[in-house]
Amino acid sequence: MASALGTSKSQSGLRWSLRGVALAALTMASGCTTISAGLDSLSADAQSNSIQTNYASTRQPITFETAQADDPQSVIGKSQHPKILAAYGGAYSDPKLEQTIAGIVGKLAAATDDPNRAYRITILNSPNINAFALPGGYIYVTRGLLALANDSSEVAAVIGHEMGHITANHGIQRQQREQAAELASRVVSEVLDNESAGQIALAKGKLNLARFSREQEFQADNLGIHHIARAGYDPFAAERFLQAMDAYSRMRNAFQAKNPNLDFLATHPSAPERIKRADKIAHALSASSPGVRDRDRYLAGIDGMLFGDSAVEGYVRGRTFLHPGLGIAFTVPEGFSLDNTAEAVLATGPGDTAIRFDGVALPENRSLVDYVKSGWIGGLEPNSVREKRIHGLEAVSATARGGDYTFDVTVIRLGGQVYRFLTAVPSTSTLDANAMAASVADSFHQLSTEEQAALKPLRIRIVQARPGDTTETISAKMIGIENKEDMFRLLNELGPDDAVKAGERYKIVAE
Secondary structure, eight states: OOTTTSOOOOOOOOOOOOOOTTHHHHHHHOOOOOOTOOTOOOOOOTTTBBBBBSSSSOOOOOOOHHHHTTTTTHHHHHHHHHHHHHHHHSSSOHHHHHHHHHHHHHHHHTTTTTTTTTEEEEEEEEEEOOOOEEETTEEEEEHHHHHHSSSSHHHHHHHHHHHHHTTHHHHHHHHHHHHHBBBOOOOOOTTOOSSHOOOOOOOOOOBBBOOOOOHHHHHHHHHHHHHHTTBBBBBTTHHHHHHHHHHHHHHHHHHOOOOTSSSTTTTTSOOOHHHHHHHHHHHHHTTOOOBBBBHHHHHHHHHHOSSSOTTTOOEEEEEEEEEETTTTEEOOOTOEEEEOOSSSSEOGGGGOOEEEEEEEETTTTSSHHHTSSSOOSSSSSSEEEEEEETTTTEEEEEEETTTTTEEEEEEEEETTTEEEEEEEEETOSSSOHHHHHHHHHTTEOOOOOHHHHHOEEEEEEEEEEETTHHHHHHHHTTSSSSSHHHHHHTTTTTTOOOOOOTTOOOEEEEE
């Protein structure tokens, strides 16, 4: 959730719709429209102007802009680049990680079908699991995607896929097809829950969101897998990462709300079909090019990388949301799962129950009762409006009804901001919407200066398994994560029956 309330945020967290119809109902009720050895000279910093375009020892690196000066496609990428940065929280700065990703890009660039083409790789400061390309050689990966990947070959597979789109001019083909002057190659995770919300995202980021065709995606997969094999990487990496993405989606769908436009897989052909095709291509290449995974180097590169939301967005710690910048926190009931999205903090619970939390600016001289009755709540029952105080803060609660849901609305004033809780419970449910809402609203409180200072972001940490360690003992070290063992297995590509091996390195999430 944005730290500057009263304005909608164009990026943050992963985009998930509210589970079932409950969350959609909340939106309606509130009226919201809502990735080196020998390559030290190559920078992956998005704001750097230099990138090496030919990695042969006889050539000197040249600037990205000089290399792309005669490429008409670069105009599109250059114009969209600042907007991408704005939509994804800017570039993620970490010299060690940048060098790791630069090494991967360097190997791929040296093995490309077009060695004269320049690429500019950007690590985006977003927990979204996402990767996309812009015409002219601009390629983007999020730190969320890098957290899911387990070795250099998997990241190479993702970047190789995006290079495939650039090599095949898919972005230009799509631009011509849709007659849009400012088409990004693909922005996967920014498709929101409804048409109105999508229009808001477009207006803010000025990004045209569109998908490549199925055949273009298959072509990019084919080009990418051949590309990483030529570069010396394991050709099965694409298949492994697609499987990891599929497992990720299934886990998120099980524990949080789901969205058909969720992630990298969502705007591509179905995972089973892509996995099957990737496996077939890799088998054809593996006899002559077994390739390397380069796991240890990669894990060393991502050790310490930010995981999840940043302090600007606020933190989800289990069932509690804390925002150090705003100095606020609240906790949802047991059985609920929190998700920090672009427009609001969402919580989904049993029986199609849901909670939405956001904030807006409101003049301090305006009555909260008047605000609640001002028309932004559909189906409000005027006689249900009641004034109260929560931890000394002025608050107002009310009941609304719409469709098959009963809603409790609680607004809390803190200075020039009003924080809003909307709780939705099916009308046929035996759960008491007012009681549930009261338990959440009553948990809302201000953080002390000491509590704010003590809040630290979560990071990827690399640990080595010792004799006797299990997935349970290692995952127990994780902080701020629900379903720790499931997340540990997911992050490390371990199946339900796979065991950790003594001496092997694994990813955990900690401070």
